Amino acid sequence: MVDFLTPAQRSERMSRIRGTDSRPELALRRALHRLGLRYRLHAKDLPGKPDIVFPRYKAVVFVHGCFWHRHAGCNIATTPKSNTPFWVEKFDKNVARDSRVVATLEELGWHVFVAWECELAPSKVQATAEQLALAIRATGT
Structure with missing residues (x-):
C-alpha cells in the first residue's frame, strides 16, 4: 500500500510521537497512584531510563509501544510495507x-516489568495496573 502522506507530512506526524508522558503511560501512572504506589519518573541514573521507578521495591516499569518494541502476537505490531528493510533493522535494534537494558537492570538487582500499549487501553488499564501492583508488591524489598 502506498503511503497517503507526503514525506513532509509523514515526518511531521512521526515527530509528534512522544517518548515520555504518552497517553498509555499517563493512564498507568494514574491507576498505580490510585492503588497507593508511589514512584519516580524516567530515572536517568538507571540503564534505559525506565518510565516508572519504585525505589522502595527496587522495581521498574517500562511502558512499551507495541509497534516500536514489537509486542509478539499483537496486531498493532505491524511492519510498514514501504522501506521495509529500514523498519526491520530499526525494530531489531x-x-x-x-x-540488553532488562539484563543490565536485573544484574543490578532490579525487578523489571513491561506494560504494553495494548494492555493500557481505557477498558484494560485498571486491570493491568492491579496485576502490576500485585507483582511489584510481591517483590517486597
Missing part, C-alpha cells in the same frame, strides 16, 4: 536494546 529496538528489541536488542530492550533485552
Whole structure:
C-alpha cells in the first residue's frame, strides 16, 4: 500500500510521537497512584531510563509501544510495507536494546516489568495496573 502522506507530512506526524508522558503511560501512572504506589519518573541514573521507578521495591516499569518494541502476537505490531528493510533493522535494534537494558537492570538487582500499549487501553488499564501492583508488591524489598 502506498503511503497517503507526503514525506513532509509523514515526518511531521512521526515527530509528534512522544517518548515520555504518552497517553498509555499517563493512564498507568494514574491507576498505580490510585492503588497507593508511589514512584519516580524516567530515572536517568538507571540503564534505559525506565518510565516508572519504585525505589522502595527496587522495581521498574517500562511502558512499551507495541509497534516500536514489537509486542509478539499483537496486531498493532505491524511492519510498514514501504522501506521495509529500514523498519526491520530499526525494530531489531529496538528489541536488542530492550533485552540488553532488562539484563543490565536485573544484574543490578532490579525487578523489571513491561506494560504494553495494548494492555493500557481505557477498558484494560485498571486491570493491568492491579496485576502490576500485585507483582511489584510481591517483590517486597
